[in-house]
Amino acid sequence: MRIDLLTIFPGYFTGPLDTSLVASARDADILDVRVHDLRDWATDRHRSVDDAPYGGGAGMVMRADVLVDAAESVWNDVPPGAAPPAAGAVAGGARPRTVLFTPRGRPLDQALVRELAGEERLVLLCGRYEGIDERVHELVATDEVSLGDYVLMGGEVAAAAVIEAVVRLLPGVLGNATSTAEESFERGLLEHPQYTRPAELRGLGVPEVLRSGDHGAVAAWRHAQALARTRAVRPDLLGPDGSAEGATRPG
Ligand code: ADE
DSSP, X not given: OEEEEEEXXXXXXXXXXXXXXXXXXXHTTSOEEEEEEGGGGOOSTXXXXXXXXXXXXXXXXXXXXXXXXXXXXXXXXXXXXXXXXXXXXXXXXXXXXXXXXXXXXXXXXXXXHHHHHTOSEEEEEEOOSSEEOHHHHHHTOSXXXXXXXXXXXXXXXXXXXXXXXXXXXXXXXXXXXXXHHHSTTTTSSOOOOOOOSOSOBTTXXXXXXXXXXXXXXXXXXXXXXXXXXXXXXXXXXXXXXXXXXXXXXXX
């Protein structure tokens, strides 16, 4: 998979892209990430990417001309300043899935992560400041995604979250393929409790069933625990009758 990141803080991604499984996926050529500085598409000597809002008001707004030019360059793999084939056009077909991060977007969940993990290319556009010119939403974004119902200072954290969640689903990244199928959200339930050695810690033991060797009993216990935990913490994931059968499987 190829991911292009558009941001005014390219340095932000140094850690997340060079750590852990994301770094391994890049080393193994499963993942090709390219980070672009939006200021490279600015046209004035201050390299501005924002301006005052029409109609007045506090804060600055990210400029549509800069962001549209940047997206078109990246879609067409041409450097800043080089002309793309035609306004809005993409060489070789449809524009790649282009995610604009904004609190007004679709909340990120595992179903959306799975969808994005199926793409060959992703372009992740990180907004900053108080807002983004509406024409960017119209001309650039195929998707608008929110990390949750709170306001961040920009989309960089959300882009890093998407990369982590997507990359671990790419074939060859996780050693044990069954582990993603069993974890939280993949079956519409939160994950059951897990234990490893030592068998006792500060007076706390491990449920006897997990040491019984009875695989059927272990599976039944885990399912019951997952269901109870989901009912207590995230009843919204379950069907209206509160049963796992009615769970709205995310995806
Ligand atoms: N930018 C600012 N707040 C955000 C959020 N909650 N999700 C995604 N991008 C954002």
